[in-house]
Amino acid sequence: GAGVSQSPRYKVTKRGQDVALRCDPISGHVSLYWYRQALGQGPEFLTYFNYEAQQDKSGLPNDRFSAERPEGSISTLTIQRTEQRDSAMYRCASSSGQGGVYNEQFFGPGTRLTVL
């Protein structure tokens, strides 16, 4: 079976443009997470979903960042009016459970965003 996939793998955009990053979780996985990872650092939590419900968005840096998972499968992270400081690797992860006992998170390859 396929793992978590993300597209595009690389995105270069100009400051002020909007970008949409896509995540395809492992089929059947209930929970989906978005992280941002700086080079050589650990991932930083942004938001997560159980099914289509956004459970926690406390890690989103500001209101330019939003995420959705309308049908409980594919998710999109949208950054409006991008700024250079938004440049980073954006990673998606999915897990089979939805709370309580910890379930392993499987990470995707990431989308490298560069804002010029």
Place this chain on the structure above:
Amino acid sequence: TQLLEQSPQFLSIQEGENLTVYCNSSSVFSSLQWYRQEPGEGPVLLVTVVTGGEVKKLKRLTFQFGDARKDSSLHITAAQPGDTGLYLCAGDKGGAQKLVFGQGTRLTINP
């Protein structure tokens, strides 16, 4: 402020040596995970520790969770070049499954 502090941040040793990586916090976690990340890839889970004082072994890797569930260590015996990578600890505060990652330890094993 980093919730989980890893040390050292960088470590370069010779093949065959032993090493220990530490992950410390002032917060209590319901579980703690260790991940390994290769260049260009996402983190891959190595182990999850749940019980205070728990010790888990994975071949040459030994993981320990502190009694108070605030810290953890990863010990590698007879390191090999294939152990090279970024090692991350991540804590789960329970319920929400929201993982908090440390800043990582970049490990290089020289042949």
